[in-house]
Amino acid sequence: MASSDKVSLTMDKTKAHDAITLALLQRFETAKWAAKQAHDAAINEESVAENKYDTFGLEASYLAHGQSQRVLECQTDWQLFEKKQAVLYGDGLVGLWCLVTLSRVGDSESEKYYFISPCAGGLSLEVDDKSLYLVTLSSPVGKLLTGKSVGDSVDLLQGGVKLPYEIINIE
Template sequence: MNKLTVYETITNALRQRFDTAVWAAKQAHDAATNEESVAENKYDTFGLEASYLAHGQSQRVLDCENDWRTFEKKGVVLFEEDDVVALWALVELNEVDKHVPYTKWFFISPCAGGLTVEQHHQSVFLVTPSSPVGKALIGKEEGDEICLRQNGLEVVYEITRVC
């Protein structure tokens, strides 16, 4: 898997998420400031609820912009063959004791944990260093085994590539 292409795909996904957040914030702001949002009696809370939503959407715009800008400014970080897993690493894992190898890809990211992007019909999962998967991967190197909990079961993976 080409790390530069994965990095660009992640950056584009974060930009799209930012654009969507901007659109949603505008919609929420329009709803909050619409003349139909004015309370007709003391029990009519539609306008108040719409203003809370608009505020929350504005916060989401800031968060999404920060995530996108973080990736846009950093640029791709390449790792050498003997490097340990660290922030900005793309990590390939293969399930141990499988007749048919099952591969998973993780990108160690400072933000946007939980985002998944597709690259060549393969999912790449963004994880932060503070997530359980991130904690299991940080500091490991190619050839190390890690245990990940999936659907209540412990699954053993071998790190087959750090780039």
């Protein structure tokens, strides 16, 4: 397959960025809802201890605290993407905020899309019927891709087997 054919198969970075921002907003909204539920359970009159062995109220307050911490984390993640515009990078090296397209060596139909993100590593979502994975610089895949350029090969561990991929696009 010609390299111009491969480029046409890549994912649009602006769409990817918008989809990530929306997914992080939805995660933030869900965290807020869960924190409210935990808070309501913690202050409910049924949470008052009836004896020294009744720890439901204490457990509910711990859960409410943990959920409030989660809300702050999700809000920070969402705001990072909300405030940042999708920018196409021209230096040709994989780094933070890059969208990387990989093609499996020997199988040009098998592509993977990774967004190098400052947060929310492990999040995966669908963009134009293609799976997009967020990885951080400190993750195994992030470390493997960082500093690479178009045409470089990387081996991704899948199901306990290392499979060769070629970087076909960096945005």
